[in-house]
Amino acid sequence: MPSITVEPCTFALFGALGDLALRKLFPALYQLDAAGLLHDDTRILALAREPGSEQEHLANIETELHKYVGDKDIDSQVLQRFLARLSYLHVDFLKAEDYVALAERVGSEQRLIAYFATPAAVYGAICENLSRVGLNQHTRVVLEKPIGSDLDSSRKVNDAVAQFFPETRIYRIDHYLGKETVQNLIALRFANSLFETQWNQNYISHVEITVAEKVGIEGRWGYFDKAGQLRDMIQNHLLQLLCLIAMDPPADLSADSIRDEKVKVLKALAPISPEGLTTQVVRGQYIAGHSEGQSVPGYLEEENSNTQSDTETFVALRADIRNWRWAGVPFYLRTGKRMPQKLSQIVIHFKEPSHYIFAPEQRLQISNKLIIRLQPDEGISLRVMTKEQGLDKGMQLRSGPLQLNFSDTYRSARIPDAYERLLLEVMRGNQNLFVRKDEIEAAWKWCDQLIAGWKKSGDAPKPYAAGSWGPMSSIALITRDGRSWYGDI
Numbered sequence: 001m002p003s004i005t006v007e008p009c010t011f012a013l014f015g016a017l018g019d020l021a022l023r024k025l026f027p028a029l030y031q032l033d034a035a036g037l038l039h040d041d042t043r044i045l046a047l048a049r050e051p052g053s054e055q056e057h058l059a060n061i062e063t064e065l066h067k068y069v070g071d072k073d074i075d076s077q078v079l080q081r082f083l084a085r086l087s088y089l090h091v092d093f094l095k096a097e098d099y100v101a102l103a104e105r106v107g108s109e110q111r112l113i114a115y116f117a118t119p120a121a122v123y124g125a126i127c128e129n130l131s132r133v134g135l136n137q138h139t140r141v142v143l144e145k146p147i148g149s150d151l152d153s154s155r156k157v158n159d160a161v162a163q164f165f166p167e168t169r170i171y172r173i174d175h176y177l178g179k180e181t182v183q184n185l186i187a188l189r190f191a192n193s194l195f196e197t198q199w200n201q202n203y204i205s206h207v208e209i210t211v212a213e214k215v216g217i218e219g220r221w222g223y224f225d226k227a228g229q230l231r232d233m234i235q236n237h238l239l240q241l242l243c244l245i246a247m248d249p250p251a252d253l254s255a256d257s258i259r260d261e262k263v264k265v266l267k268a269l270a271p272i273s274p275e276g277l278t279t280q281v282v283r284g285q286y287i288a289g290h291s292e293g294q295s296v297p298g299y300l301e302e303e304n305s306n307t308q309s310d311t312e313t314f315v316a317l318r319a320d321i322r323n324w325r326w327a328g329v330p331f332y333l334r335t336g337k338r339m340p341q342k343l344s345q346i347v348i349h350f351k352e353p354s355h356y357i358f359a360p361e362q363r364l365q366i367s368n369k370l371i372i373r374l375q376p377d378e379g380i381s382l383r384v385m386t387k388e389q390g391l392d393k394g395m396q397l398r399s400g401p402l403q404l405n406f407s408d409t410y411r412s413a414r415i416p417d418a419y420e421r422l423l424l425e426v427m428r429g430n431q432n433l434f435v436r437k438d439e440i441e442a443a444w445k446w447c448d449q450l451i452a453g454w455k456k457s458g459d460a461p462k463p464y465a466a467g468s469w470g471p472m473s474s475i476a477l478i479t480r481d482g483r484s485w486y487g488d489i
Helices: 019-034 054-069 076-085 098-106 120-132 151-162 180-190 221-246 255-268 360-365 418-428 437-457 472-479
Strands: 009-014 043-048 086-090 111-116 139-143 170-172 204-212 281-287 289-291 294-296 314-319 331-336 343-350 369-375 379-387 397-405 462-465
Touching (some): 009 019, 009 098, 009 418, 019 076, 019 418, 043 054, 043 098, 054 076, 076 086, 120 139, 139 151, 180 221, 180 369, 221 255, 221 331, 221 343, 221 437, 255 437, 281 472, 462 472
Parallel strands (some): 111 139, 139 170, 204 331
Antiparallel strands (some): 204 343, 289 294, 314 331, 343 369, 369 379, 379 397
């Protein structure tokens, strides 16, 4: 039996026939049901603008569920129970009169969770219409990213939602925060004196955060070309990871204590000057190349592309944090599309011992690294120096891992998807893993200066072949400081 209890609720999913809902949200809700983490009285309401019969849409959701959960992982009993919770309602999100039927379906007995898997431009209208039919009193709203495309537009969206919902009932999702390993960052740092006593500029030389995607834009040209990699990935995922690595210990595990510390980090990020744009930041755009042995087109050759686009598909940058803990410790961030592998990892590089006693030619090998891997296989590895085995080896050193692989260590059949955890936390009313308004604004403020700098300079992004690790200048960015990206192949 699960050790946590969840209250009953009506889970209303706006945009229920979109890609995110079908690919991620319904499978996550199904897995929560399979794990016994949905209350018996919890109902799921699929809301979308598409007309047609309820049976037709529900059959489509069931088909997609089979596809994304996988037939072998679907339990027919759980599936029947899950489908019995599910109903469909045709709603035009901008029409106030369509919400009357929604209010009737929801009733006044249960808590409502309204999940907005829709463009951010309609969040305000949905909130207003929920309020008109009296559905804002016991409702938690879940906002999907991206919230705006800069500081001003994000404020507009957040202010529109705040007219009808207090901050305590707004859950801004960043799915990276739901990953098991990201959760473990807090445990790893603050529950182990081995790390927490070393987690500062005295012992750490630099930090790398890489989020590499193998895919291109997958038909999302309309969205991606307006956004670009900085807005799509750095403003949220990578800066959130940076905050969790760099933050000071919170007073307790409450949502606000954790978020207070994250905001301090974002506010301490050194602005990047116009000169720094050329030495600290690299923008790239992929050109034709090879991925998994297949020829793939360049960004400007993708379907429906604008051949004049200067949108970046790759960003590498050096960020510096102006505080006591991190003075002089650079954080190297890198993310891009059409990279050689799908990889999300954080590498903490520890400083070398001050006194060196081994063979001079081995000196470059000496360094401890903590590698926190978020995907493809979640786990934590600490690279330590040991002696080579064998009578003829003398004091020859080698680097080897002390490893924590979650699926092996805990013998779990599967690691829960990030969305499962996040949806569960919303149902429990726990905001720890969600982003507060001032966090979003501080992140946008920092990213906006980069966007403005690029605009002003007018420099085109540097080309890199699909299937490579980005432009050559991204390697120069880190080698200039006498370092290299960890594990590039």
